[in-house]
Amino acid sequence: MGLPWGCGHPSFTGHARGLLTSLVTLLLLQLGSAQLRVEGPGHPLTATVGQDVMLPCHLSPQRDAHSLDVRWMRDEFSETVHHYHNGEDLYGEQMGAYAGRTELLRDGLSAGSLDLRITGLRPSDDGLYVCTVEDAHAYKEAIVELKVS
Numbered sequence: 001m002g003l004p005w006g007c008g009h010p011s012f013t014g015h016a017r018g019l020l021t022s023l024v025t026l027l028l029l030q031l032g033s034a035q036l037r038v039e040g041p042g043h044p045l046t047a048t049v050g051q052d053v054m055l056p057c058h059l060s061p062q063r064d065a066h067s068l069d070v071r072w073m074r075d076e077f078s079e080t081v082h083h084y085h086n087g088e089d090l091y092g093e094q095m096g097a098y099a100g101r102t103e104l105l106r107d108g109l110s111a112g113s114l115d116l117r118i119t120g121l122r123p124s125d126d127g128l129y130v131c132t133v134e135d136a137h138a139y140k141e142a143i144v145e146l147k148v149s
Contacts, residue, residue: 036059037140038057038114038133038142039057039058039060040055040131040144044145044146044147046147047146052117052118052120052121053117054117055116055146057131057142058111058112058115065110065113065133066110067087067135068086068133069083069086069133070114072131072132074129074130081094082094082102097124114131114133123148126147128143128145130142
């Protein structure tokens with residue numbers, strides 16, 4: 001006796017197999033991306049007007065970040081402070097207030113460090129920054145709070 005509702009029909013079996021394959025693939029991608037975390041300092045940073053500051057951010061577990069898309073943004077404005085993609089700094093979307101004042105510290109990229117240096121702090125630099133990382137499988141972010149006095 002056959003299965004009810006046409007479940008034994010060859011095309012249904014093919015569709016079910018395709019659906020199952022898609023679900024398993026999505027689950028594996030989700031599990032893989034869940035392993036990548038982006039972490040900030042977990043406490044506010046304090047700096048003085050005119051100083052240079054380093055905003056810390058890193059991947060956990062450690063992973064080479066040279067080929068990733070790393071973007072530092074201002075939380076309240078959702079505008080780009082610094083953008084690094086696949087080995088290059090991209091300045092086309094950078095907020096004018098940060099032009100010539102930011103640097104992604106590349107010496108730590110191979111160990112997953114995504115630290116950003118901002119030079120010549122201004123009162124307007126006070127606030128929340130979002131360190132975002134994106135690759136083909138995941139998007140993750142961490143928030144860093146900077147208090148400028």
